[in-house]
Amino acid sequence: xxxxxxxxxxxxxxxxxxxxxxxxxxxxxxxxxxxxxxxxxxxxxxxxxxxxxxxxxxxxxxxxxxxxxxxxxxxxxxxxxxxxxxxxxxxxxxxxxxxxxxxxxxxxxxxxxxxxxxxxxxxxxxxxxxxxxxxxxxxxxxxxxxxxxxxxxxxxxxxxxxxxxxxxxxxxxxxxxxxxxxxxxxxxxxxxxxxxxxxxxxxxxxxxxxxxxxxxxxxxxxxxxxxxxxxxxxxxxxxxxxxxxxxxxxxxxxxxxxxxxxxxxxxxxxxxxxxxxxxxxxxxx
Amino acid sequence: xxxxxxxxxxxxxxxxxxxxxxxxxxxxxxxxxxxxxxxxxxxxxxxxxxxxxxxxxxxxxxxxxxxxxxxxxxxxxxxxxxxxxxxxxxxxxxxxxxxxxxxxxxxxxxxxxxxxxxxxxxxxxxxxxxxxxxxxxxxxxxxxxxxxxxxxxxxxxxxxxxxxxxxxxxxxxxxxxxxxxxxxxxxxxxxxxxxxxxxxxxxxxxxxxxxxxxxxxxxxxxxxxxxxxxxxxxxxxxxxxxxxxxxxxxxxxxxxxxxxxxxxxxxxxxxxxxxxxxxxxxxxxxxxxxxxxxxxxxxxxxx
Numbered sequence: 001x002x003x004x005x006x007x008x009x010x011x012x013x014x015x016x017x018x019x020x021x022x023x024x025x026x027x028x029x030x031x032x033x034x035x036x037x038x039x040x041x042x043x044x045x046x047x048x049x050x051x052x053x054x055x056x057x058x059x060x061x062x063x064x065x066x067x068x069x070x071x072x073x074x075x076x077x078x079x080x081x082x083x084x085x086x087x088x089x090x091x092x093x094x095x096x097x098x099x100x101x102x103x104x105x106x107x108x109x110x111x112x113x114x115x116x117x118x119x120x121x122x123x124x125x126x127x128x129x130x131x132x133x134x135x136x137x138x139x140x141x142x143x144x145x146x147x148x149x150x151x152x153x154x155x156x157x158x159x160x161x162x163x164x165x166x167x168x169x170x171x172x173x174x175x176x177x178x179x180x181x182x183x184x185x186x187x188x189x190x191x192x193x194x195x196x197x198x199x200x201x202x203x204x205x206x207x208x209x210x211x212x213x214x215x216x217x218x219x220x221x222x223x224x225x226x227x228x229x230x231x232x233x234x235x236x237x238x239x240x241x242x243x244x245x246x247x248x249x250x251x252x253x254x255x256x257x258x259x260x261x262x263x264x265x266x267x268x269x270x271x272x273x274x275x276x277x278x279x280x281x282x283x284x285x
Numbered sequence: 286x287x288x289x290x291x292x293x294x295x296x297x298x299x300x301x302x303x304x305x306x307x308x309x310x311x312x313x314x315x316x317x318x319x320x321x322x323x324x325x326x327x328x329x330x331x332x333x334x335x336x337x338x339x340x341x342x343x344x345x346x347x348x349x350x351x352x353x354x355x356x357x358x359x360x361x362x363x364x365x366x367x368x369x370x371x372x373x374x375x376x377x378x379x380x381x382x383x384x385x386x387x388x389x390x391x392x393x394x395x396x397x398x399x400x401x402x403x404x405x406x407x408x409x410x411x412x413x414x415x416x417x418x419x420x421x422x423x424x425x426x427x428x429x430x431x432x433x434x435x436x437x438x439x440x441x442x443x444x445x446x447x448x449x450x451x452x453x454x455x456x457x458x459x460x461x462x463x464x465x466x467x468x469x470x471x472x473x474x475x476x477x478x479x480x481x482x483x484x485x486x487x488x489x490x491x492x493x494x495x496x497x498x499x500x501x502x503x504x505x506x507x508x509x510x511x512x513x514x515x516x517x518x519x520x521x522x523x524x525x526x527x528x529x530x531x532x533x534x535x536x537x538x539x540x541x542x543x544x545x546x547x548x549x550x551x552x553x554x555x556x557x558x559x560x561x562x563x564x565x566x567x568x569x570x571x572x573x574x575x576x577x578x579x580x581x582x583x584x585x586x587x588x
Contacts, residue, residue: 022427030431037435037443062364062441065357065372066451067343068459072329081455083462090446091342091455115343115351116361117369 040089045210047087047094048191050079051102051129052111052119055211063118066091070110070119076103079110097193097208102131104158104192127159132191133214134164134184134206142205144181147171153195153206154182162188164195182206186215295410295521298559311552318394326458341395341454342445343375351375355383356493357451360444363436380497386550388498392484392491393524393549397457398450401468402484402524405475410521418479420486422527422547429489450490481524495546504568505550506542507533512560519554519563529554533562542570 043049043057050070054060070093071079078100082088093110095102104126111119123129134153139145157164164182171177182195184206193208229235245253250263299308306313326344329335338345343353353375361368383391392399408414432444445451449471452464471483484491507513510533519533520526528545535541555563 022423025424026427026431029428030435033431033435033443033447034439037439037441037446040446041441058441059366062361062366062436063368064442065342065353065361066445066455067339067353068455069339069343069345071459072338081459083456083464084452084467085463090448090452113345115345115353115369115371115375117367117372121369 043089043094043210044087045213046096046098046207047082048097048102048131048193048208048210050074050093050095050110050119051104051108051126051131051190052114052121052123053131054118054120055130060118061089061092063116064092065116065118067115068093069113069115073109073113075105075109076100078102095193097132097191097196098204099197101193101197102129102190103194104129104190127188127190129190129192130211132193132208133186133211134189134191134193134195135209135214136182136184136206137209138205141201141203142182143200145179147173147177147179149180150200151180151182152198152200156194156198158192158194159188159190163190295518296557298516298518299557302559303561308556311556315394315551316400319397319400322395323397323457330458340451340458342451343372350378352379354451355380355497356490357442357445359493360432360436360442363433364440364442365437366440383494383497384501386498386503387501387548388494388496388546389491389549390498390501390503391494392488393551396450396490397454398468398471398488399484401472402475402481405472406481406524408476409480414477416480417477418482420479420482422486424486425489425492428487429492432489444489448490450488485524497546499546500568501546502567503550504542504544504566504570505532505548505552505554505563506540506566506570507562508541508564508566508570509560509562510534510541513562514560516559518557518559522553522557524549524551524553540570542566542568544568 041058041061049060054063066081068081068091071081078095079093080095082090082092082094084090086094088094106126108123108126108129111121111123114121136142143150151166154160154164154166162185164184167181167183168178169181171179191208191211195206196204196208199206243255247253247260252261252263253259254261296308302308325337326340329338336347337352338348339352341354342357343351346352351371351374353372355376358368358372358376361372435441435443449464449467453468456462456464474482475484479486507529513533519529523529525545525547528543528548531539531545532541532543550565552563552565555561555565
């Protein structure tokens with residue numbers, strides 16, 4: 001068959017050849033890029049997104065145009081843009097808490113700078129940001145659990161007492177001291193990373209983790225009885241008969257608090273008020 | 286490619302006739318514009334003078350005017366995510382600009398990759414290298430189609446994960462990573478493997494911008510085409526030589542204006558032509574009017 005042929009058959013042949021070549025190339029290119037894009041959706045746990053970024057990484061990556069305006073407006077040089085060698089999607093902004101944490105600016109300049117809304121402009125109070133969640137991941141190395149006073153993570157926390165509080169518990173090793181344990185509360189922690197940055201250990205025992213990794217979630221069907229009871233204003237099933245101890249007269253039991261209680265308004269005993277009076281009883285008569 | 290007899294005599298006639306400066310006028314202008322844009326972006330991070338902030342994907346001019354790459358914007362929209370008005374405004378501004386001046390003016394006058402691919406082509410001419418691999422110019426359309434479809438199906442900005450153009454533009458402004466290696470690959474590809482491989486055959490951004498500029502106002506024309514002495518120099522230097530023929534060799538009733546959206550308005554044909562066949566003007570040039578007269582007014586249009 002001649003190459004420069006002009007018959008309809010040859011033209012059709014060439015047309016089909018070209019179409020197949022294009023389709024083949026298209027399929028190969030799309031598959032390669034498609035597979036790569038799946039991998040690129042997995043953000044490394046230590047890479048944190050700026051405030052206001054969607055928790056859904058795919059959503060964030062499709063809204064972010066990689067312009068770097070958030071990076072430019074970050075006054076603390078916390079944010080940086082990912083390059084090819086970083087395992088974060090190319091050109092997207094992120095920070096690492098252990099290196100430079102978020103300083104939680106009140107005016108949130110990074111969010112204001114974002115032209116696409118990949119950083120959600122409805123975020124106006126930085127305390128509402130959820131960049132991640134601090135988790136005291138290693139109780140074996142955290143020196144607070146050894147009974148030593150540290151509390152550095154608590155001290156640097158921008159939302160002290162709300163995001164991190166100090167709870168006391170018994171020190172079983174010495175038997176006479178307290179453990180002063182930092183406890184993170186997910187309803188207030190923004191994931192700014194100042195605690196991770198400040199942790200005095202060689203490798204931080206408290207780390208900011210992506211919310212997806214840090215938080216559990218109760219099954220949709222699961223109900224907590226006491227909460228349902230509270231909501232309904234009473235028991236939803238046959239009310240329990242209240243449990244009662246068979247206690248001596250004048251004594252009660254408080255289930256939610258102190259336990260055994262002596263009623264102060266106990267009637268006077270026939271035995272008088274003090275031991276001496278008891279001994280002298282009868283002598284005076 | 287038929288231009289195998291190319292030697293480095295290209296442009297010598299023009300230099301002799303017009304002098305070195307006039308024979309490189311548009312090239313110099315283009316380089317000044319390209320480097321000025323890079324300099325403007327760098328002025329902020331290096332000198333603290335924030336005339337423009339961000340990068341070519343999206344930026345803020347004088348702390349007030351948003352500018353956004355319509356190609357990235359289109360991909361974002363196709364992923365189905367809802368975006369802020371700012372980026373829409375920016376994309377419209379840039380779109381209107383290129384709609385008027387020519388879509389691929391972006392390629393020839395703005396994109397920093399062009400400096401590298403032009404250098405590769407210059408080297409190719411100097412060393413008199415022949416194309417080893419023939420690529421189809423349709424490749425970029427296929428790649429563009431694939432990217433747009435993938436944006437829809439994956440719901441992600443897939444192309445921006447690997448796009449060497451935005452990567453280099455970004456790293457130029459935000460600190461160089463390893464995108465220079467990619468650029469080096471493009472240089473070698475263009476210089477030693479296939480002529481104008483990246484910009485002319487592979488880059489989907491250029492293809493996208495060629496659609497924006499399909500009806501653009503500012504155009505190169507061959508109004509003085511009767512002076513043409515068939516030296517072929519314009520075909521040799523043109524990054525998209527297929528666009529010249531209809532205008533230069535068209536019949537009398539055909540417009541002498543280069544109407545293809547692929548033309549980058551780079552003006553290399555104007556520079557290289559010893560006979561001043563080409564000039565920059567608008568798209569509504571009437572061949573009857575301009576064929577005989579000297580056409581100085583059209584040449585003065587500046588970008």
